[in-house]
Amino acid sequence: MGYLTKDSSEGINHCLACGDIIEYGLGRQDRKFCSPGCKNRYHNKRRAQSWERYQQKIQKTLEDNHKILSKLLQLGLTSIDLVSLGRLGYNFNYVTSYHKIGRRSLYSCYDITYEATPSRIFHLESHWDSGSGLETEEGAVSVPEELKQRGCAVSGDL
Numbered sequence: 123m124g125y126l127t128k129d130s131s132e133g134i135n136h137c138l139a140c141g142d143i144i145e146y147g148l149g150r151q152d153r154k155f156c157s158p159g160c161k162n163r164y165h166n167k168r169r170a171q172s173w174e175r176y177q178q179k180i181q182k183t184l185e186d187n188h189k190i191l192s193k194l195l196q197l198g199l200t201s202i203d204l205v206s207l208g209r210l211g212y213n214f215n216y217v218t219s220y221h222k223i224g225r226r227s228l229y230s231c232y233d234i235t236y237e238a239t240p241s242r243i244f245h246l247e248s249h250w251d252s253g254s255g256l257e258t259e260e261g262a263v264s265v266p267e268e269l270k271q272r273g274c275a276v277s278g279d280l
């Protein structure tokens with residue numbers, strides 16, 4: 123990508139991998155690479171880049187999800203309906219773990235865990251140990267003591 127691949131005015135093609143001019147012998151006149159080695163290198167790089175983009179997208183989504191959940195906890199909320207959560211931009215396809223224990227569906231996004239029904243999430247809880255020294259962008263999320271003690275008590279309306 124980014125390389126000039128064809129100069130139509132002169133009929134010269136450049137290798138997509140190294141940028142060298144491709145010498146056409148008796149072979150195909152539409153080759154994009156000067157050698158099989160360059161072709162492999164190019165495709166390996168593309169694969170690596172696309173994997174990297176894929177990873178970054180997942181990481182970004184998880185981070186965005188975490189910010190939303192952190193915000194809810196900061197507001198003292200431990201339960202929210204899925205429609206509202208979706209409106210906040212939460213992406214339900216990305217979690218860091220999922221366990222089904224009996225009838226309970228337990229999810230986590232890094233340190234934050236929650237349970238979910240088809241209509242809402244509840245028992246939203248941060249397991250963050252603020253003593254570990256790491257901080258999020260907005261500072262460590264602190265869960266009010268009373269909320270921690272109440273544990274899973276909140277599951278009704280907001």
Ligand SMILES: [Zn+2]
Pocket residue numbers: 137138139140141142155156157160
């Ligand atoms: Zn080449």
